[in-house]
Amino acid sequence: MITRRRALLTTTGMLVFLIPGAAVETYAADEVYDVVITGGRIMDPESGLDAVRNIGIMGGKIRMISEAPQQGKQTIDAKGLVVAPGFIDLHQHGQDVRNYRYKARDGVTTSLELEVGTDDVDKWYADREGKTLVNFGVSIGHIPVRMKVMHDPATFLPSGDAAHRAAVPEELVEINKAMAGGLRRGALAVGMGINYTAAASHGEIVDMFHLAAEGGASVHVHLRYLGMQEPTTGLAAIEEVIAAAAATGAALHVVHVTSMGLRDTPRLISMIEGARKSGLDVTAECYPYTAGATTLESALFDPGWQEQQGVTYKDVQWAKTGERLTAETFEKYRKEGGTVVIFFIPEDVVRTALANPIVMIASDGSRITGPKIHPRGQGTFARVLGHYVREEKTLTLMTALRKMTLMPAQRLEKRAPEFKNKGRIRVGADADITIFDPARVIDRATFDEPLQYSEGIPFVLVNGVTVVKNGGLVEDVFPGRAARAPITH
Numbered sequence: 001m002i003t004r005r006r007a008l009l010t011t012t013g014m015l016v017f018l019i020p021g022a023a024v025e026t027y028a029a030d031e032v033y034d035v036v037i038t039g040g041r042i043m044d045p046e047s048g049l050d051a052v053r054n055i056g057i058m059g060g061k062i063r064m065i066s067e068a069p070q071q072g073k074q075t076i077d078a079k080g081l082v083v084a085p086g087f088i089d090l091h092q093h094g095q096d097v098r099n100y101r102y103k104a105r106d107g108v109t110t111s112l113e114l115e116v117g118t119d120d121v122d123k124w125y126a127d128r129e130g131k132t133l134v135n136f137g138v139s140i141g142h143i144p145v146r147m148k149v150m151h152d153p154a155t156f157l158p159s160g161d162a163a164h165r166a167a168v169p170e171e172l173v174e175i176n177k178a179m180a181g182g183l184r185r186g187a188l189a190v191g192m193g194i195n196y197t198a199a200a201s202h203g204e205i206v207d208m209f210h211l212a213a214e215g216g217a218s219v220h221v222h223l224r225y226l227g228m229q230e231p232t233t234g235l236a237a238i239e240e241v242i243a244a245a246a247a248t249g250a251a252l253h254v255v256h257v258t259s260m261g262l263r264d265t266p267r268l269i270s271m272i273e274g275a276r277k278s279g280l281d282v283t284a285e286c287y288p289y290t291a292g293a294t295t296l297e298s299a300l301f302d303p304g305w306q307e308q309q310g311v312t313y314k315d316v317q318w319a320k321t322g323e324r325l326t327a328e329t330f331e332k333y334r335k336e337g338g339t340v341v342i343f344f345i346p347e348d349v350v351r352t353a354l355a356n357p358i359v360m361i362a363s364d365g366s367r368i369t370g371p372k373i374h375p376r377g378q379g380t381f382a383r384v385l386g387h388y389v390r391e392e393k394t395l396t397l398m399t400a401l402r403k404m405t406l407m408p409a410q411r412l413e414k415r416a417p418e419f420k421n422k423g424r425i426r427v428g429a430d431a432d433i434t435i436f437d438p439a440r441v442i443d444r445a446t447f448d449e450p451l452q453y454s455e456g457i458p459f460v461l462v463n464g465v466t467v468v469k470n471g472g473l474v475e476d477v478f479p480g481r482a483a484r485a486p487i488t489h
């Protein structure tokens with residue numbers, strides 16, 4: 001159903017907004033707002049609005065969008081700049097103070113860890129409440145839950161039993177119980193990385209989809225296989241999860257489709273398009289880089305990894321030093337454990353995914369574990385806008401914004417209704433707003449110097465509070481709020 005809003009100018013000079021099913025909100029034409037953004041080019045992917053307007057913000061919400069001037073206690077001059085909904089990153093592993101600074105400078109106002117997720121939803125939110133620059137949220141994660149139940153020794157991705165052993169019936173009961181409990185505590189989604197829990201049976205995976213379906217949650221999944229080596233291909237892996245989605249009714253979201261499909265990515269995307277045409281709720285995301293990143297001790301580097309991924313030692317970079325691996329250093333560092341960057345995605349595959357209207361943008365940003373981590377956590381959104389929209393013309397600006405704002409909000413809004421007020425510039429929406437210069441916006445984070453802030457994003461607001469001002473971070477503000485599904489008990 002389409003909801004329409006009308007603003008009427010009454011004889012007394014009051015603007016009255018008529019919102020079906022909601023209280024009528026009235027703002028006088030001479031209202032003084034908390035913040036007014038003047039003269040910017042508003043781009044809203046939901047309504048299609050692309051025009052110069054002024055925005056009045058009060059109480060953390062957008063209260064007025066008008067051609068007429070407005071008065072505010074604080075005014076942001078956005079002349080010559082694009083005013084867009086704040087970017088929603090569905091896939092960001094690093095979720096600490098330092099990461100949030102990079103996210104804000106890259107235009108991200110909501111940072112979500114939905115792939116790996118957590119095994120303790122309450123603690124995850126409590127650790128961040130009142131302390132963050134941007135909004136934050138998490139999934140209940142099959143990986144960490146399996147690690148806890150099976151006593152895996154690793155801290156992030158499994159290296160022991162959770163990767164390499166089938167769960168016994170008692171463990172399966174515990175895993176199911178913990179996953180269902182996480183959903184009741186308001187996890188935004190179900191997170192899975194079957195590649196990392198390689199010994200998890202197909203039945204265990206289908207159980208997770210059943211739980212997601214019961215909770216109205218989407219499953220954000222890193223597929224069981226990547227690449228093109230039969231029979232363990234990205235295509236075979238997507239068959240598993242599309243079948244599970246079809247059989248259970250759960251919504252499916254395929255993460256970083258490019259690093260799963262590699263050269264076969266167009267076929268994976270066409271499987272998703274076909275599933276959607278058949279009525280399934282299936283979506284996907286990608287990041288704008290030709291390399292992936294993971295941990296060296298994980299199951300991704302079990303024997304056969306070179307054939308599977310179509311790469312060898314020299315294509316793998318050790319994050320702590322930036323050195324490319326050899327057979328000797330591979331063995332040494334795999335025992336030690338740590339982050340690696342893998343150069344294995346062809347450039348034309350990146351472009352194909354970015355240009356496809358159903359593939360969202362998400363960073364898969366890393367925790368900061370060394371000086372040479374993957375740059376994607378710091379630069380994904382500015383890189384799409386600057387490099388792929390402006391320089392390469394791979395996609396239009398409005399399409400790119402849709403993939404960063406409206407589409408991720410829509411992915412989550414059935415389970416977490418608060419997302420109906422995110423990813424949009426409209427009256428009543430949360431004042432999460434990113435203001436950038438379309439002629440200058442660009443990523444600065446590279447594989448050599450990954451810890452660099454993006455540029456050309458002079459203002460970012462989170463819940464109406466300015467967190468980036470004149471291109472710099474504002475210190476000692478913590479307007480980020482928990483993005484969480486309703487708690488059922």
Ligand SMILES: [Zn+2]
Nearest residue numbers: 115222255256
């Ligand atoms: Zn992943």
